[in-house]
Amino acid sequence: MKDWSAIAKAAGLDIPAKEAARHSQPLDGLEEAFRPLVKSLTPEMEPAAVFDAVEEQA
Amino acid sequence: MTIREAADALRRRKVSAVELTGAALGRIERGNPTLRAFLTVTAEEALAQARQADSELAAGKDRGPLHGIPMASKDLFYTRGVLTTGGSPIYKNFVPDRDAEAVARLKAAGAVMLGKLNLHELAYGITSANPHFGAVANPWNPKHSPGGSSGGSGAAVAAGMVYAALGTDTGGSIRIPASFCGTVGLKPTYGRVSRRGVMPLSWSLDHVGPLTASVRDAALVLNAIAGHDPADRSSSRHPVVDFMPEESDVRGLRVGFPENFFFERLDVEVELAVRGAIARLESLGAAIKPIKLPDMAALNAVGRIILLCEASAVMEPHLANRSQFGPDVLALLDQGRLLPATDYIHAQRLRRQMVHQFSQVWSDVDCLVTPTTPNTAPRIGEQTVKLGGRDEDVRLATTRLVRSLNLLGLPALSLPCGLSAAGLPVGLQIVAPAFEEALVLRVGAALEDGGIGIPRCPF
Numbered sequence: 163m164k165d166w167s168a169i170a171k172a173a174g175l176d177i178p179a180k181e182a183a184r185h186s187q188p189l190d191g192l193e194e195a196f197r198p199l200v201k202s203l204t205p206e207m208e209p210a211a212v213f214d215a216v217e218e219q220a
Numbered sequence: 221m222t223i224r225e226a227a228d229a230l231r232r233r234k235v236s237a238v239e240l241t242g243a244a245l246g247r248i249e250r251g252n253p254t255l256r257a258f259l260t261v262t263a264e265e266a267l268a269q270a271r272q273a274d275s276e277l278a279a280g281k282d283r284g285p286l287h288g289i290p291m292a293s294k295d296l297f298y299t300r301g302v303l304t305t306g307g308s309p310i311y312k313n314f315v316p317d318r319d320a321e322a323v324a325r326l327k328a329a330g331a332v333m334l335g336k337l338n339l340h341e342l343a344y345g346i347t348s349a350n351p352h353f354g355a356v357a358n359p360w361n362p363k364h365s366p367g368g369s370s371g372g373s374g375a376a377v378a379a380g381m382v383y384a385a386l387g388t389d390t391g392g393s394i395r396i397p398a399s400f401c402g403t404v405g406l407k408p409t410y411g412r413v414s415r416r417g418v419m420p421l422s423w424s425l426d427h428v429g430p431l432t433a434s435v436r437d438a439a440l441v442l443n444a445i446a447g448h449d450p451a452d453r454s455s456s457r458h459p460v461v462d463f464m465p466e467e468s469d470v471r472g473l474r475v476g477f478p479e480n481f482f483f484e485r486l487d488v489e490v491e492l493a494v495r496g497a498i499a500r501l502e503s504l505g506a507a508i509k510p511i512k513l514p515d516m517a518a519l520n521a522v523g524r525i526i527l528l529c530e531a532s533a534v535m536e537p538h539l540a541n542r543s544q545f546g547p548d549v550l551a552l553l554d555q556g557r558l559l560p561a562t563d564y565i566h567a568q569r570l571r572r573q574m575v576h577q578f579s580q581v582w583s584d585v586d587c588l589v590t591p592t593t594p595n596t597a598p599r600i601g602e603q604t605v606k607l608g609g610r611d612e613d614v615r616l617a618t619t620r621l622v623r624s625l626n627l628l629g630l631p632a633l634s635l636p637c638g639l640s641a642a643g644l645p646v647g648l649q650i651v652a653p654a655f656e657e658a659l660v661l662r663v664g665a666a667l668e669d670g671g672i673g674i675p676r677c678p679f
Contacts, residue, residue: 166558169558170554170557170558173557173558175554175557175558176539176540176542177554177557177558181550181551181554182554182558184551185551185554185555185558188555189555189558189559192521192524192525195517195518195520195521196521196522196525196563196566196567199518199521199522199566199570200563200566200570202570202573203566203569203570203573207569207572207573208569208572209565209568209569209571209572210424210568210569210571210572210575211424211568217453
């Protein structure tokens with residue numbers, strides 16, 4: 163479990179503490195589903211984002 | 221009347237575009253106080269477009285099957301000289317100086333544009349209970365939600381205010397209102413339809429597509445709006461075909477019936493209706509093949525991470541003034557800002573891996589048939605639904621069966637396959653490999669021709 167209120171404060175985000183606390187349930191649930199998936203990634207697995215040096219000049 | 225029927229009547233001079241437009245405007249005037257589907261009605265411009273359409277037809281200039289047909293677009297699409305709010309007070313005075321590419325293509329095909337349709341605030345939600353412009357109501361029962369975020373699009377088509385409407389789909393926002401309102405809704409392959417001039421919610425998940433009264437009408441609209449746009453970086457150069465399913469033969473087609481995930485925790489009436497439609501496909505000659513799919517819950521988790529991060533990046537410049545957001549949208553925008561950048565990168569890495577894994581499915585089957593939503597339309601304001609004996613958050617339940625297809629970028633069609641005992645529509649979803657929109661439309665047309673569907677909305 164992460165302390166989302168502390169994360170908001172440390173990041174300098176203007177999220178009222180009371181509201182940040184309400185994000186715990188959805189974000190903790192998402193963390194629980196997402197974190198194990200990340201363990202399956204190997205370094206050669208690149209993100210599904212493309213940069214094309216020629217296209218970007220267009 | 222469908223687009224095809226209206227187009228035929230126009231060419232037989234049984235009706236004029238001005239008459240079609242006048243009738244549509246009349247339905248809007250009578251129905252919109254209840255449904256709140258339209259935010260802006262451009263009656264004068266529409267009648268001028270209709271008069272031009274009639275003049276052209278009389279002079280022998282025929283722009284094709286959409287010529288003179290009344291339509292509208294979600295208020296997320298730029299429309300030249302017409303207020304475009306995105307359902308948010310942030311854009312309450314925004315009047316674009318150009319049309320979105322999809323709108324421009326519809327106009328070039330002769331469509332008569334009647335105005336702008338209500339939506340979930342910033343397209344970031346599934347209820348269309350817009351706190352700034354009013355909650356859209358479902359024409360089948362105005363106490364119920366039309367779904368969202370393209371809720372005004374679904375309601376307007378179901379209520380017969382327009383023959384077709386443009387919507388956007390980032391996590392189900394075309395297919396959910398189609399399911400709840402009993403219309404057809406098509407999310408094409410990512411990149412098939414230009415996103416240029418559409419307010420972004422999540423650049424890598426946003427799709428543009430039509431909501432219509434029939435499968436073949438969806439094909440007609442897709443024919444007009446599909447194709448490469450060099451000004452949209454996500455736009456595909458994949459060849460465009462004629463999407464119209466002139467024949468609806470499904471004999472020998474391998475239709476995948478998911479053994480996992482898609483038939484878990486469903487409303488009983490939804491499950492019965494979808495299974496009935498699958499049985500109909502089998503009786504039409506399709507081979508129904510049970511299939512085990514990859515971890516769809518994992519796909520949903522990855523999709524949510526990407527959406528949270530990208531949407532927060534889109535809206536961050538406006539977050540200094542928190543009072544201009546509704547509470548549900550503000551909560552999601554805050555959540556996106558709390559996630560670390562590494563999670564977003566990991567999610568895009570997992571996406572690539574998952575797209576590869578899922579592509580193996582197509583060696584066993586040609587398409588998949590699933591429910592669109594596990595439930596019928598909830599009442600406006602309902603926060604949870606009971607499914608499989610447990611309460612589930614309405615937003616998570618409603619997006620559960622559709623969100624993964626945005627991550628995968630695959631074409632997915634929702635069409636009505638029954639009514640619940642309470643008189644609310646049930647939707648089924650057909651999914652195919654990338655750029656196989658013609659296939660999902662053919663299967664959908666086979667179901668329609670085979671008697672799967674619902675009566676006209678009595679609204």
